[in-house]
Amino acid sequence: MLKILIPAVALAAALPLVGGAGHAKAVAIPAPARDVPAAPALQTAVLAGGCFWGMEAVFEGVKGVRDVISGYAGGTRDTATYAQVSTERTRHAEAIRITYDPRVVSYGTLLRIYFSVAHDPTQVNGQHPDSGPSYRSAIFPQTPQQQLVAERYVVQLGRTRAFGKPIATRIERGAFYPAEAYHQDFARRNPTHGYIVTWDKPKIAAFRAAYPALAK
Template sequence: MIKHLPLIAPAALLVLAGCGQATAERAVPLPRAAQDVPAAPGLQHAVLAGGCFWGMEAVFEHVKGVRNVISGYAGGTADTANYGAVSTERTRHAEAIRITYDPRVVSYATLLRVYFSVAHDPTQVNRQGPDSGPSYRSAIFPQNAQQAAAARAYIAQISRAGAFPRPIATKIEQGRFFPAEAEHQDFFNRNPTHPYIVRWDKPKVAAFKAGFPTLAR
């Protein structure tokens, strides 16, 4: 879990992070969702988990119609919703993001398409990239019944389409969202040269912009 090793010497971090060179990533081509959540008045929320919240937050901050993205923890209880406890992998939380979006500009199913295509690898179980453990699982936390139905339908749709070489591991879960500490918010923009950001997250943002040019801002 590279990002949990702040005491490693800088030179060692560069080795672990591929000497600062971002690997090429591409958006997985996925079909548009056959089922979506009807647009409702006002802003809506989506809660998604897919590995380190730094990169997830960075990708969705670049999506048109997204007003705000907050990194946090979902699936556990309030008393252990903190970085130290969650990192023990015993709290049942997942690192997650809460997206505030305008459904008149971007739909819930479109957010799911980005989530599955480029924000993370939905076929990995309890890990993403260099990070392993249940807090890095792929999970969707629907905020209402319509979101739950749309998420299940899209997972079934892209599974039938054979979009991935392995089965989709993403689970539909219930649980509250708790914001993470201030140091984890907007981490990508505040730490553009951090070795983890350069190695793992900048390629995701670049892949999103290349794969979704009309959706990127």
Template sequence: MIRMLLIAAAPLALLALPAGIARSEHVVPLPQPALDVPPTSASQTAVFAGGCFWGVEAVFRQLKGVRGVTSGYAGGTAADASYAKVSTERTGHAEAVRITYDPARISYGTLLRVFFAIAHDPTQVGGQGPDRGPSYRSAIFPQSPDQMRVARAYMAQIAPAFRKPLTTRIEQGRFFPAEAYHQRFFDRNPTHPYIVAWDKPRVAALRTGLPALIR
């Protein structure tokens, strides 16, 4: 993957963005969804794809009501759901996270708000930051008809808040967990150049910009 090639070839100072792409160092001021999924007593899951799963996983791990986050691949087949194969950009997968959450403490709509406000840039085309290719696309994989309805409604609600069109796609497909070394990568590798350059600013912005949501 491009992030690995960049890290292997260059020191931190050279991990620069392509022209016109900015790091996620602030929270886009987005409202709560006007429509949300009704709460239930059982744990629920959400699946979002927003570029490199290391940082997206780290963002959602900060939230109250989130019981677990797993990095993985969504939108392709089980046979091709590996880091090596997805990296070829020919499998149809997106790097994604599966979030298990308590709907009595945090709603699907609130997860959507964080996804669009800070977890990634939903207006980027062809990838996220330095990571280019369809596996880094912005996508939502609804786990129920209610989630699909709420996701579509929220995208329509927030589209005017962005200067560019949203590129997020609503897709269907299974989720496959990534290799063990990708799980909790942010927590286990705090000095990794990619984490320092791209993901720590995002998590810091979340904690500063949406403190009421932090566990």
């Protein structure tokens, strides 16, 4: 994102789940064998997978998703600011909080999108072009049912060997704190920003191509 935009554009490296910057393609993976049952009330999911700009942009386009907030998870409230998280010493991960209607889209379906197209779950403490533990792949379950589904899905996907490498995604605990206002809806408000064009628009296109029935 902003703090490393220049070297990222100059030294753009291909993501394992894409053919190269600007040519994203979703990884074909099965749906979770177990899912959280549908409920009448809105639910929340908290996912971390690199820069929250792109994660937010992908999930904002999913049917059944009512709201997506960018923020920080896994650390404390007093250090949940971009300036402090960027030092890579606060234990936060850049994350998104998704509010969704489980009668329209399930938690398992959100995880399938998360693993297959929203980020590369095999990268440790980073997502090209960003590096550091704040860009780690992590799931923060909001209920015991979510935790069980997430844990079992990681095992299930590991057995498929669909990614060619071990899955690095961690199942963690921790509160979520919204990020600064200028980070919210960043991709939608800045569609020509260099980072968005290079790294995030391809993921959005890949989601729509792989999951047309789920796209708004």
